[in-house]
Amino acid sequence: MNKYVLFLIFIFSCIACGETNEQDTNTIEGSTDTSQITITPVTNLKAKITQNPNELYLTWTNPITVTNMLGVEIYYKQKGSNDEKRVNTIQKGEGYLLRLTSAEPYFISVVVVDNYGRKSERVTITAIPSNKGVPLADSCTYVLIEQFMDKTKGTFWVSPQNISGNSANTYIYWQQAHAIDVVLYSYERIKDNNPILAATYKEYFERWFQNHGNNYHHDNNDPTGFSNPYTDDMCWIGLTLLRMSEVLDDNKFADTAKRLYDTYIITRKWTDDKGTGLPWNNENNSNGRSRNICTNAPGALMATKLYKKYNEDKYLSDAKILHKFAYDNNYLTLGDGRIEEPPLTYTQGTYGEASRQLYHITNEKYYLTCAEKVISYVTTSDRCLTNGILRNEGPSMDQSIFKAVLIPYIVNLALDEAANSTLRQNLILFLRKNAETLSANLTRGTYPEMYCNYYWGSIFTGNIASMGAQASGASLLEGVLRLNTALENN
Incomplete structure (x- = not known):
């Protein structure tokens, strides 16, 4: 077998391998395309002032339709500010005590996250903590x-x-x-x-x-x-x-x-x-x-x-x-x-x-x-x-x-x-x-x-x-x- 024939065999082998890899990348047996899956957001997001100054108790209802739900992410920022902060840990329950720095209006957002890292749309409310707390x-x-x-x-x-x-x-x-x-x-x-x-x-x-x-x-x-x-x-x-x-x-x-x-x-x-x-x-x-x-x-x-x-x-x-x-x-x-x-x-x-x-x-x-x-x-x-x-x-x-x-x-x-x-x-x-x-x-x-x-x-x-x-x-x-x-x- 001359060098020309060997070269052709090598080229066809590479083409075949490339086709196989492309198929493996796009079609994995037993999987589904998740790019179109929509994550349901939380409902009933509320903020209640507590007995302590500059503190809000957040409550919400988690969606029951989301399987493999990891929890929620909580974001907050003062009204008029671009400095948004996020609570460090993902919350798995339906309540969180948010301690803030001042009694100013805040935008508070909650996002559902599942085990695949997919996220829901934000649900956002505006709330103002008390500078004195409540009785x-x-x-x-x-x-x-x-x-x-x-x-x-x-x-x-x-x-x-x-x-x-x-x-x-x-x-x-x-x-x-x-x-x-x-x-x-x-x-x-x-x-x-x-x-x-x-x-x-x-x-x-x-x-x-x-x-x-x-x-x-x-x-x-x-x-x-x-x-x-x-x-x-x-x-x-x-x-x-x-x-x-x-x-x-x-x-x-x-x-x-x-x-x-x-x-x-x-x-x-x-x-x-x-x-x-x-x-x-x-x-x-x-x-x-x-x-x-x-x-x-x-x-x-x-x-x-x-x-x-x-x-x-x-x-x-x-x-x-x-x-x-x-x-x-x-x-x-x-x-x-x-x-x-x-x-x-x-x-x-x-x-x-x-x-x-x-x-x-x-x-x-x-x-x-x-x-x-x-x-x-x-x-x-x-x-x-x-x-x-x-x-x-x-x-x-x-x-x-x-x-x-x-x-x-x-x-x-x-x-x-x-x-x-x-x-x-x-x-x-x-x-x-x-x-x-x-x-x-x-x-x-x-x-x-x-x-x-x-x-x-x-x-x-x-x-x-x-x-x-x-x-x-x-x-x-x-x-x-x-x-x-x-x-x-x-």
Whole structure:
């Protein structure tokens, strides 16, 4: 074979190899052309100011249609500046705490990135952090809502986002009243200055009402949807319905509470030589028929509020009867202000508020004296305090939410000009001391997982946070903010 033939063979071999390489480059078996794939961007991008200056908490919803999603990139720059910065790490969740250098308008953009490095279009918003932050009450209430509320129902889980998977979440009922009460107080405070957030809160209230506050008891013959075997649970729920009616100026809530009381609560009362009182539940045994303070105190308070709303004498009569039964058959006759054994904050507070309300209806000094005694006891007795701070009453959902019941009623007495002036001043100092202690023991760097502990004198270090503890802490901060605002305005 001569050199010319060898040369031709070499040339054809190179051409063949070139064709093969080109095919391998453009057509890989089992692959698809990804150049036309569009990455879906995030939705619902929002920025919320926090309790700290120059800080924004970003939230968004990740696309569910993007497979192999790596996370999101976050970009930000001051309005009018070309100096754009990027958060160093890709965020895999749906929230990020963005710490900025000043309280100026910022452009904030979020971009979805998948494992192939492909990116979505930017979603951009404009937001302005506060140079002072917002009241800590806002942040504490925000944590209660964001971490514990099922927003589709307006009701609350026991643990953050129901992470415990605890079946008890299905059954908590009376605690729902006191958790949504915190949001009601927040709504009152922010409705004029933040109408958008207030409108969102109103939606939660409506959903809570439509879902009957997570009532596990279903009676097809009950037109209210709130009837329950436990009388005290209905009283707590009824009080919240009346509060909703006051705050939202909507009679449907009060009318429902009235029907609940008339049909399912007061009809259970029974009388013997000890007087007339409400039983704990509808079971026909000694335990069910026991007429305890945790039922008759809220029952008396609910009756006073129904009287003030509807001006029907039967409610005032009921309130007096239930109040007297609670006084005569518990520990108040000892004279120290303790209403039961052991003394618990929620019953002390509820009986105190029922007494205060009865004083303003009847102008009988006896009732105001009762209010002052029971509230003074809970704020001074070592039985209720640890180092001058309201004690940890226990980790259960029944116990952990007790202080959320108490706090608004201490605030009410502290603001009541009819009450003893020295006591009022002591209550103001007590509330502020508790709030300062709680504030010092909130780990702000963990926001929005900034949880309240069962005892406000220590930092939360547990594995799973408690809705009851969070509601109690948020109730304290909302209450003290309400207190301070009222005092400043007067």
